[in-house]
Amino acid sequence: MKKQGNRLLVGIVMGSDSDLEVMREATLSLEACGITYEMTVASAHRSPEKARKYAESAVARGLEVIIAGAGGAAHLAGVLASQTVVPVIGVPIPSTSLGGLDSLLSMVQMPGGIPVATMAIGRPGAKNAGLMAAQMLSLKYPEIRDKLRQYRDKMRGDVEKKDEAIKKVRK
Amino acid sequence: MKKQGNRLLVGIVMGSDSDLEVMREATLSLEACGITYEMTVASAHRSPEKARKYAESAVARGLEVIIAGAGGAAHLAGVLASQTVVPVIGVPIPSTSLGGLDSLLSMVQMPGGIPVATMAIGRPGAKNAGLMAAQMLSLKYPEIRDKLRQYRDKMRGDVEKKDEAIKKVRK
Amino acid sequence: MKKQGNRLLVGIVMGSDSDLEVMREATLSLEACGITYEMTVASAHRSPEKARKYAESAVARGLEVIIAGAGGAAHLAGVLASQTVVPVIGVPIPSTSLGGLDSLLSMVQMPGGIPVATMAIGRPGAKNAGLMAAQMLSLKYPEIRDKLRQYRDKMRGDVEKKDEAIKKVRK
Amino acid sequence: MKKQGNRLLVGIVMGSDSDLEVMREATLSLEACGITYEMTVASAHRSPEKARKYAESAVARGLEVIIAGAGGAAHLAGVLASQTVVPVIGVPIPSTSLGGLDSLLSMVQMPGGIPVATMAIGRPGAKNAGLMAAQMLSLKYPEIRDKLRQYRDKMRGDVEKKDEAIKKVRK
């Protein structure tokens, strides 16, 4: 059985530092599962070479999952996915004018051949990107599966606490 | 290094047998990567127990990835994902009236905590679901990574052939 | 002719306590019609067993209508409806990015076999969920029909008052 | 305990006879549950008096549920609902240009005060309208509850048959 140790397993890439506010949710999920990650700003459009090289070298650098956040004509996840067989998880960043529908469609509607595992728009999507990365890695690293189960137990407990609180509201 | 042998690794679940036409694309991708799978009809709404038990027993049965196709208020992927930490890949099936926008939003807009790795609407999405499953499994089974690279080489070759064909059109 | 007495007839379920702000409108409608209700937090995704058991035990517990509020990939109403023949009324909670269009489509586009009686997005929908529950119950409990008629008379009176006020604006 | 006998309990109203193709699904559901119904063509716009009088006289005529199908600026369900406290179930008929999104929004986005229990666009919605009517009536008529349970058992059985069929496809 494999151990991840503290090797760097997940690369989080975002098109702009303004995406950090949303993408930080992904880091919290990864930390909750004890997974080591790095963060990079690379734009599919403004720094295409940087984005390309990041994806091309992912396998060699030992990255096992890439999480990409981008908004508007959100090409970053697809561009990274086209350069590597490491699974790429996409987070559509909300856009000013269309609320992120553009980001979502640009990311999820990939042509046959190059998949991007697309999450919900915005913070819930970023949170889930970290968890999906953990679920993928848990295939190989059983200790992550344990962390995921604890995470889910905690979620169930939180629902229970909210349920108790809402029942008091009514009294 | 792990070998998958011919163990059953991927479960494809669909809400109705009418989804088979779309979901068959996923089976072609899996076969191209030498991955063994099973197919099941289970509806989140019409047979909720069956769907739940499928997801709950996934780990015990050795399934490492679940692919779920559903249309309209497409709850199947989310319902399966809520019952297991095995990664669930969702394929929005095109709907008669809204072209699959409803299927897509019902699938991708999952709340923080339970991710579904959502693919494009319809056939390209089903094809990519198979490939994304292969990419996830390739983290653990290196022979799948090789298959994926061959698959991509072939795709590149196909583009080249189409390019040659289109250049002849012009003469 | 039946009397409801003060039996608990309506269960209001919401995916998160943050939905309470919207769902409180449903409680006001129920109170206006003299109907006893309870409130529960249960998530289709984060606490699926809790949601399932709630629906499964609804008939035995004497619940005659369930109102469910959820946002984004709003599966809660459908998941509850799949587990009981008690009518389920759905309230799409507005979502941050898409204004609730995702919540609406995830709730209303149910496949043939399992209906969800879907209301408008947000507060007007929650208010109407309470009234629709009252209309359903009025089939059996005539005193609720009387309350509904008084409610409508009051609404008509409110329109009249607003009409008078607007006419003064113009003088 | 009440018996419905063969009293007329459900009125199906549609804006045009061209909606019959979709609305017939509602009649099949009602027949499966042993519920007596009538069908009427009345347009909120082309014959407003007829629509109004239908709703106004519903209680006196013993109708306990109204099902209304309409497309485009689909006002019929709301117009009926504004004239009676009998619960109104709405079926958005698919429109030629916008696939029924206009029908859906015109029907579901009712203002606080007058609810319409909205179903999915088109045939699945019409089928579910009949079932939702049956679920409402089952509060009062226990024999309908039994029919509904048989209906759901049959649905589960159908899923099972499709599952067996799809498994043979793979051999």
Next chain:
Amino acid sequence: MKKQGNRLLVGIVMGSDSDLEVMREATLSLEACGITYEMTVASAHRSPEKARKYAESAVARGLEVIIAGAGGAAHLAGVLASQTVVPVIGVPIPSTSLGGLDSLLSMVQMPGGIPVATMAIGRPGAKNAGLMAAQMLSLKYPEIRDKLRQYRDKMRGDVEKKDEAIKKVRK
């Protein structure tokens, strides 16, 4: 040639007094064209009789144009139009969740037979409703045509002033 004198020619109807903020724009346009109007709150759903009687008596009361503002499932304009041959101009009021797309579609997608002259969503639409009423009335009352021409001259002048201002910005 006809003179309007100070007869009441235009009725502005709105579903709620909260629509006044938007609909006031219509009154400004009418006043600019010297047209006398009245304002009424009447809801297609909460006070259907009031709405119906308003439309039915419009011709007898000498109204020559009706302007109706409503939001969400915006049935008011269509309901009025179904009861009178006086032309009805509709203003879709912006809705909280969907920005008024629901209001627009509910108003404009009228079935063949009963037209509503639909304007833009919100304030520009309300302003234009007053101007369209004036354009209709100008067919009969030539003095309104003169006012409209002055109005347009003033608009052109305003553009000219803004153009001059913007040119100074650059210096």
Next chain:
Amino acid sequence: MKKQGNRLLVGIVMGSDSDLEVMREATLSLEACGITYEMTVASAHRSPEKARKYAESAVARGLEVIIAGAGGAAHLAGVLASQTVVPVIGVPIPSTSLGGLDSLLSMVQMPGGIPVATMAIGRPGAKNAGLMAAQMLSLKYPEIRDKLRQYRDKMRGDVEKKDEAIKKVRK
């Protein structure tokens, strides 16, 4: 009281002869009301001078209403409206890719100052454009009001016939 005689009162303009199939519905409505009209092909983009001169000369030529049909970036109605105070009724022609949502928004979302009386997308909208023109003209020509009332009576009669037919279906 005015008589229209057989003066030409309505100009129907369309961007392309391919729009004739839809716009013919407008001619049927006008003919039913005994209104004389002409048809013109003029494109806001491909023949802007022709479109402009048409609108500029409308008053001088005695036209009292203009009906304009256009699709996609449907500027024709707005361009005509900007050149004349004759009321312009717009018919959004369905577009190949977006079903006419683009045509509708391009036509209805006019800025404050220049209204276009927008009808439904496609044939029902064209039919209603003819009727709305008749309603506008009926302010001045009482004989048109009579025709409109006959038209509505006939519609009501048609609903009655369809209602009878549907009742026979059920026997």
Next chain:
Amino acid sequence: MKKQGNRLLVGIVMGSDSDLEVMREATLSLEACGITYEMTVASAHRSPEKARKYAESAVARGLEVIIAGAGGAAHLAGVLASQTVVPVIGVPIPSTSLGGLDSLLSMVQMPGGIPVATMAIGRPGAKNAGLMAAQMLSLKYPEIRDKLRQYRDKMRGDVEKKDEAIKKVRK
């Protein structure tokens, strides 16, 4: 004054040979303006190197405009644009499920820094891509401006012919 001679000035790139049906319209426009072009199949996702090298070498090869057609998550135009300062014109290819809204948003919503000159969805857009390329090139090559003016004269003439034809329809 520059002459283009028969140098190759425009490169048409498409993601798949299935896009040829739409993109052929661009070639007709270019031929009408006497502009030499080449056609290439290169996919942003399936053959990213080929796409990149095409764009990188565009200036060196003397290309002055690139036209790119792609559908779904249509990244091709943006990916090319990120690699060259040659202007890139994008044609959104209609998609099966969403009619090309996804293609349009993926193409037009480019982030600040890297523009794509986006045309209409489908054939009209492809036709206009050729004309926009000609308009750009006409800045430098006056003989193209002459061709464009002839093209517009012909369009105006075509409108005139259609107008005559439609007038005969009415007789």
Next chain:
Amino acid sequence: MKKQGNRLLVGIVMGSDSDLEVMREATLSLEACGITYEMTVASAHRSPEKARKYAESAVARGLEVIIAGAGGAAHLAGVLASQTVVPVIGVPIPSTSLGGLDSLLSMVQMPGGIPVATMAIGRPGAKNAGLMAAQMLSLKYPEIRDKLRQYRDKMRGDVEKKDEAIKKVRK
């Protein structure tokens, strides 16, 4: 080889001075590339003659590119484009109710024959309009190509700086 000197090459036109906030981004891009421009307020609807004359005289006045910003039923770019063969770049201004989807569709969905080079909604689109103008002009004026390359180098550098900053966040 041509020099632009300080001739006026680009005309920026907007429908209202309220669009200046967005359109200023275009001026910054042009200034960064050393291109001289002018700004004009002209409305397709409120001052159609002014808009028409601006476009008609563009070639004579030496303008080589026009940038047009407009919102809602955004006809300005199309109206200008129909009057000149100078390339017109369109910037959809965000609208209050629909976030600019109306502006975008009204601008981009031009019929075959008259192209508008459409940019993203709002500020990023305005910024890119200036850059696209520069890219077009760089075909003729090589010194602009140099400026564009410097601009891109700077963008790449900015990404690098943001990347460094984000890496410090993590330490």
